[in-house]
Amino acid sequence: MAPRLPSGVLAAGLTPLHADLSLAHEPFVDHTRWLLNHGCDAVLLFGTTGEGLSLSVPERRKGLDAVLASGVPANRLLVGTGASALPDAVELTREATRQGVGGVLVLPPFHFRQISTEGLFRFYDRLIQAVGEPDLRLYFYHFPELSGVPIPFSVIEELRGAYPDQIAGVKDSSAEWDHTEALCHHFPELQVFSGTERLLLHVLEAGGAGCISATANVTAARAAQVLRRWREDEAPGAVQETLSEFRTAFAPLPTIPALKFLLSRRLDTPDWATLRPPLAPLADAEKETVLEIADRLAGEGLLPAPDA
Amino acid sequence: MAPRLPSGVLAAGLTPLHADLSLAHEPFVDHTRWLLNHGCDAVLLFGTTGEGLSLSVPERRKGLDAVLASGVPANRLLVGTGASALPDAVELTREATRQGVGGVLVLPPFHFRQISTEGLFRFYDRLIQAVGEPDLRLYFYHFPELSGVPIPFSVIEELRGAYPDQIAGVKDSSAEWDHTEALCHHFPELQVFSGTERLLLHVLEAGGAGCISATANVTAARAAQVLRRWREDEAPGAVQETLSEFRTAFAPLPTIPALKFLLSRRLDTPDWATLRPPLAPLADAEKETVLEIADRLAGEGLLPAPDA
Numbered sequence: 352m353a354p355r356l357p358s359g360v361l362a363a364g365l366t367p368l369h370a371d372l373s374l375a376h377e378p379f380v381d382h383t384r385w386l387l388n389h390g391c392d393a394v395l396l397f398g399t400t401g402e403g404l405s406l407s408v409p410e411r412r413k414g415l416d417a418v419l420a421s422g423v424p425a426n427r428l429l430v431g432t433g434a435s436a437l438p439d440a441v442e443l444t445r446e447a448t449r450q451g452v453g454g455v456l457v458l459p460p461f462h463f464r465q466i467s468t469e470g471l472f473r474f475y476d477r478l479i480q481a482v483g484e485p486d487l488r489l490y491f492y493h494f495p496e497l498s499g500v501p502i503p504f505s506v507i508e509e510l511r512g513a514y515p516d517q518i519a520g521v522k523d524s525s526a527e528w529d530h531t532e533a534l535c536h537h538f539p540e541l542q543v544f545s546g547t548e549r550l551l552l553h554v555l556e557a558g559g560a561g562c563i564s565a566t567a568n569v570t571a572a573r574a575a576q577v578l579r580r581w582r583e584d585e586a587p588g589a590v591q592e593t594l595s596e597f598r599t600a601f602a603p604l605p606t607i608p609a610l611k612f613l614l615s616r617r618l619d620t621p622d623w624a625t626l627r628p629p630l631a632p633l634a635d636a637e638k639e640t641v642l643e644i645a646d647r648l649a650g651e652g653l654l655p656a657p658d659a
Numbered sequence: 660m661a662p663r664l665p666s667g668v669l670a671a672g673l674t675p676l677h678a679d680l681s682l683a684h685e686p687f688v689d690h691t692r693w694l695l696n697h698g699c700d701a702v703l704l705f706g707t708t709g710e711g712l713s714l715s716v717p718e719r720r721k722g723l724d725a726v727l728a729s730g731v732p733a734n735r736l737l738v739g740t741g742a743s744a745l746p747d748a749v750e751l752t753r754e755a756t757r758q759g760v761g762g763v764l765v766l767p768p769f770h771f772r773q774i775s776t777e778g779l780f781r782f783y784d785r786l787i788q789a790v791g792e793p794d795l796r797l798y799f800y801h802f803p804e805l806s807g808v809p810i811p812f813s814v815i816e817e818l819r820g821a822y823p824d825q826i827a828g829v830k831d832s833s834a835e836w837d838h839t840e841a842l843c844h845h846f847p848e849l850q851v852f853s854g855t856e857r858l859l860l861h862v863l864e865a866g867g868a869g870c871i872s873a874t875a876n877v878t879a880a881r882a883a884q885v886l887r888r889w890r891e892d893e894a895p896g897a898v899q900e901t902l903s904e905f906r907t908a909f910a911p912l913p914t915i916p917a918l919k920f921l922l923s924r925r926l927d928t929p930d931w932a933t934l935r936p937p938l939a940p941l942a943d944a945e946k947e948t949v950l951e952i953a954d955r956l957a958g959e960g961l962l963p964a965p966d967a
Contacts, residue, residue: 631778
């Protein structure tokens, strides 16, 4: 089965909010489109970076509708549909699948921290059964540092056996190269994405699909250069290095507030500065650091223009 | 301000499910009423034990409606209204408050693990503002082992200062007596509940309100004896010991599956045996252990009768 979702560079798209904390559809759609026109093969909506779990089911549904209504090809969207309550995950997954999205990215439910392997299997199994859509393309979201619930190979294996056409890939946000590499080798038929563009070249060389990254909101064009050079066998190493340097520059900062602050300044749009609790605004010193990074990114032509 | 929620013994009520995983209203209402008639001063609905975060917003709303429609006094209910998405927490909290419940128990949002103290404050602050009900009675749900997000005293202090009539108490599920004792001493005007009946007598002696416990689904009558003896100065120590022994007996088991299995056998009701993923059924050896405990509990007259 050929994947519906393009491999390559994906940004974990940010979600702008109005001052009243409601989703700001216009800049949300604009930014998603900008990413797809500036280096992203596809965009993840409502991942961790997109504050997906901070949004209600109706908010995620309407946000997806707004992006699709703007004419973005549905297959270029990966949609975060994970939820602690199974019925919520079913509703979001079914809806996104019926809209023809490239795939859905599903976190394990992690409100009970110590769940068994059997419990984890049961969750995904019931989800797939309840969604009942042959067109489902499910990507596992492995992010143990956040969720505390790793997704063992055995669970992927078993679900892949049961639903060979519907299990499509993995986003590995463990940031452990050994784990990502093992996924690439163990599941060559799945699309394996790393959660950071630092590992992009490694993933490509290991036969993986690419990366899905928070900082790709502002570095996607550079990541796309790595991908192009790798595909054309043009020594991508140096470009990967500058790409990784940008990622490293963000390391000491709270990623989501930093990226939103950067876009709010760059685009002069207050909706980008709004953070839904439990996120909190940057300290002044952190803002200074972000503005320095922004200058360097702008100097390399990586940022959206205010009138874009 | 006198609390609306009674102090004393609260069970963290279980949530029975039909085979299709939907909430089984009839046994849910029956069990809640049985608890209130057999030792519980109040019942927590949709806490961790009640699989609250595994239920959608509409499921929690309809479940509460069903219990209230049965004639249970609203003030004898504490309702878990925490959610990772602020709008969900607002909706559930507002609805429960308008129904006149004794209080709402609100977990910190924990999908972003490393949230700042400011972010935590902002979540509760926006919640209280958005709910906009002077009758709100909010109980903090401190459960760091589960959530990874402790609720610092400073956050309670600051919110108590801002909303003195609406911050009503804390459920301390840390199982660390030093922490519970410090809460009792630091916030004498709040109702402090321990998350286990093992600490019931300690909490009462420290001026706290009582306990809110999973195993109180089957031990409440014994816990109520501890409370009565303590109030009447009748040497409650020995009863506390037998109470603690029952709690200890459950320690090696996954609590929720064990309690649900126990009730399914005792009441011969299949709806009690259903577990919503990510929970998984007990292993056979665990079932044996549960049946042994059940015999002892039944021998002490603590379990509901099949026709109750």
